[in-house]
Amino acid sequence: ELTFFNNSYIQNLLSSGTCYLFYGKVNRSYGKYQMAAPAFAKDGQHPGLRPIYPQTKGLSSRIIESAVKEALHLLPDTIRDPIPQEIRQQYSLCELRYALENIHQPKDKESMEIARRRLAFEELLVLQLGLLAMKNRIREKSSFPIQQNFLENFWELLPFSPTNAQKRAAEEAVQDMQSGFPMNRLIQGDVGSGKTAVAAACCYTVIRNGMQAAFMAPTDILAHQHYTSLTKLLEAAGIRVGLLTGSMKAKEKAAVKADIANGSISLLVGTHALLTPDVQFQRLGLVITDEQHRFGVNQRAALAEKSKGTHVLVMSATPIPRTLALMIYGDLDISVMNELPPGRQKIQTFCIDTGKRMRALHFLQKHVHEGRQAYIICPAIEGGNDKASVTEYAQHLQEVLPDCRIAALHGRMKAKDKDSIMEQFSAGKIDILVSTTVVEVGVDVPNAVDMLIENAEQYGLSQLHQLRGRVGRGSYQSYCILITNAQNDNARARMKVMCETSNGFTIAEEDLKLRGPGDFFGQRQHGLPELKIADMNSDLAVLKNAQEVAKKLLQQDPPLEEPAHRGLRAEVRQLFAESGSPAGSD
Template sequence: MPSLFEMEITKLKGVGEKRAALYRKLGAPTVGDLLRLYPRAYEDWSEPTPIRDTVLNEINVVHATVVKAPTEHRVKGGMLLYKTVVTDGESDLALTFFNNRYIPSLLREGQDYVFRGKVTGSFFKREMLSPEFLPISKSLSIVPVYPATQGLTSRIISSAMQNALLLLPQTLRDPIPDALRSQYRLCHLGFALEHIHFPKSEAELDVARYRLIFEEFLVLQLGLMRIKRGRKEKNLHPLPNRFPAEFEKLLPFSLTNAQRRAISEAISDMAGDSPMNRLIQGDVGSGKTAVAAALCWCVVSAGMQAAMMAPTEILAAQHFTSLSSLLEPAGIRVALLTGSVKAAEKRKLYASLEAGEIDLIIGTHALLSEGVAFRDLGLVITDEQHRFGVGQRSALAQKGTSPHFLVMSATPIPRTLALMMYGDLDISVLDELPPGRQKIETYLIDSKKRVRAFGFVQKHLDEGRQGYLICPLIEEDETGLASVKEYAGLVKDCFPHASVGILHGKMKPAEKDAVMKEFSEGALQLLVSTTVVEVGVDVPNAVIMLIENAERYGLSQLHQLRGRIGRGSFQSTCILVTDIQNEDTLKRLKLFRDTSDGFQIADADLKLRGPGDFFGQRQHGLPQLTIADMSSDLEVLKKAQECAREIMSKNVLDAEEYRGLRAEMRRLFAKTGSDNVVL
């Protein structure tokens, strides 16, 4: 539908500039975008109830005739009421509408309509307040409900949608070629669009939904695979297929079986015909850094360079500290490149890197800078991968010639979401924690018990331990929740003899580093922080964490925060504070309290919050899906992946018959802001 995606929404009948602005707010600036604005739900209008059998205080559907034209009544305060009576031939029903001047022209005396709304009143007199209604001639058994906004009701959108469907060409070109539609039993796009919006039966709706979900998954998978295929297929950096026993001798600890397995799987990839393209998933503290160090050692030992990119300066600095201490004794030259490195120092780093005098460089997005060039880049590692956009995932790899590619994530990702995000990546899971790690005790309390909880924190400080106090906001806002600085004042009053530091995202990198250094060296006993400590701070002596307003975090984020403690040999405790009484919220927090398995928590988080919000607002770089649901449409996803792999294996995506799919790919990925992704 390229032409309709170029047609402004104002071309629709009844859509002026003012209403067009509301459609743009809903993500529908064009007629094509409007047609892809699918209903969020459907109402069943198929079985009207006789008026006398309607259930009081519940939603009912009634088929009735208008007895008399609506009359206008002005009440105190200037509100206008419009009243009328309808009948089904046996009983009457009073209708009242508020401040709707169009009612007299919409409800005609003697005409038949279907009404839907809550019935109130008594056995003798029944009434509906502001019901929805449709003329019998236009009534539908299944009525779409759209994601409305102020000034744009579902009914207005529905009317515009009917007009938009009339603009579809008679011979609408389907982006999915005929042969693929036949192979995967998909209806034509024209049928799907008509019946997703105005289905005449559940069966028609199911056929339309399946087709559109399949298409959305297919377009996403093809886009992700196309990005990954930007790398050459031949392995230009082959390694010997053997476990690095020499590296293991450098370690002050023994590798777990899971770490050994992950290292072996990765080395097997790097010894193969194609470059490695692997995801290492591991719960907090599972030892991904040691796996990364082993692979860096292998690549550098073979005469190549490695690069690791982390999303924050804090995490990049921690990786630099841990990897340089592991690898420099073996003669491996490690450097750190972040945005805060001064210009003169950067120029030196650039020159050393290009000359091959740096073996491993660790950094932030600064690694993507134009001046960064390698002599022979053999391995690219990205950590906390979900925090990078789609374009950034491949940009660093493009600094070399088909390097091996390793993705690391300490955020457990449900299998369904991993399939979506990483498509054809091979996945290694570190499902075994190093020896000595203890389960973190977790408690859920309300603010009335905060003083008692602070006493518990003080007990640990008296024993020489350290702790975190997590506060959700940097500055006060209209919710009235305490800012970090205000909360730190409360903490200092409650812990008058403790040394307290403050850490938040608006601090300059040097300030953050100074606070973290003091905390990690034990100069600070308590760290009052936002979620900036979610990644990057590793202090074995920190054994207690109190999280204020715990309801404001997703389960996976809470799990990441909790993972900052329990990193030493001491028993650790996490205390969640919330005054929210919402049943669903409490159920979510209790699940977290009772569960320590990150993958179980991630699955629950996906089900509760949906894939769009799983990683927080648009951090993951994954295009927003409009109809597909990864928690319930997994089987369709698998079929779409199978189809995408078939297309890519046949190398036919650039053929003329796939032009429509390429257009859909560009349209979907344009929403990620990844301008440098060539599709």
């Protein structure tokens, strides 16, 4: 059944007894398939492939199509192509004019793919040129020299033996710092691989060489936790660690700022508060940022700029497939920690439907009676009212499990209230913590053995893996229970992966396949330009080619000043200026 809203006009276009092709969205209603206001053409006269553009109010896909058609007619016969001819020939890329015409008005699927591949190559080439230029610019600077490697002294301070992966990552970082150029390194490790000890080793080495270090965490809770961990690791060496967060009282902040300026604090741990102009270091040698995808490249650069020649170490517990890591962190050298400390038990993971929820809750209650603790994760309600979602769940849970001490934690709480609840949970004064994903990163409570996740289908694999990593930190057997009624194939595939593997790098690869890079990071927070054409699932070979070309071009012509390269130079500036990244400036 077809419905049109301008009947008399449509009647003049349609002839009885003629065969037409209709195109539009099909809905089923009252047992009938229906289309409202479909596009149509006589059979044999349809125009072939039609573009569909993102629509906004008052600007339909058809209006955009018409405007694009007009713009294409206005193109001059010759367009200056930013990709030099020899590169186009080497990689079988079409000219820019052909690409523009056939991405919008393709003759067939083959010509559309030729155009798309060319534009994807250009997009990835410009991105790689910007990232590599940032890396080269860092290597042009001189750094504070690290004269002595104190790693062996540090490992002797630890109450445990470091893993080979920890030793390797720390050694790579110290070698960078001894090179005479500023370090700019990413350490990627799975949940629980011991990145904090590596960070402490680097801080220790820098401080023993007469400089200060700064460690920036994304939340107050994590800043407090890192402060506690680093103090324990370094106090035996007589190193003073300070804490600076936005929630501290003005008097406390002033005292810390004075001590960091006069050098009596050697390592400052904090949140974004470290970025404020009045935080002045006496001799800052190393900046560490935790959970990199929560900080843009600008913030990373802002902290490093507090002292010229500062070394930068980035820590991420979100494993990222290496190809994607090279694209996103192309300005960084990468160390991978793929080994867990001995003694960590595998977390048993189960997926159940909502009909078995009560059974799961009594399973948690049994562990509480044994002296253990649990997390329950509630998804935020649409519209962002996570407070209502978590509070209502916690109240209902208290009725179901009256003998358990239950508390709620959500994103709308004041920082001091969040810290208070986490401190109580860490101290064992709360049995079950009902929370949104604010506990996703880094929270360390060894006595917590259960992670129950409601509506698990709402999360990506990497986020589920992060949440699961909040348990299994002590000597007790731990469990992750995924509750979902989702029946779609994608959700089922994700739950299957979670139940079958605990390797974060394997999970990251699967997450990228299932969700694509656009959703891989959730809300984009890594501070890099958005890709408009390239697809990191299907364009990995194109990315590899673009990286090869970018390296060669920057070796031949670092400032991209030769006439054949000026078009690319202009595109790099524009792309990175739009994202606010340092490559957008000279």
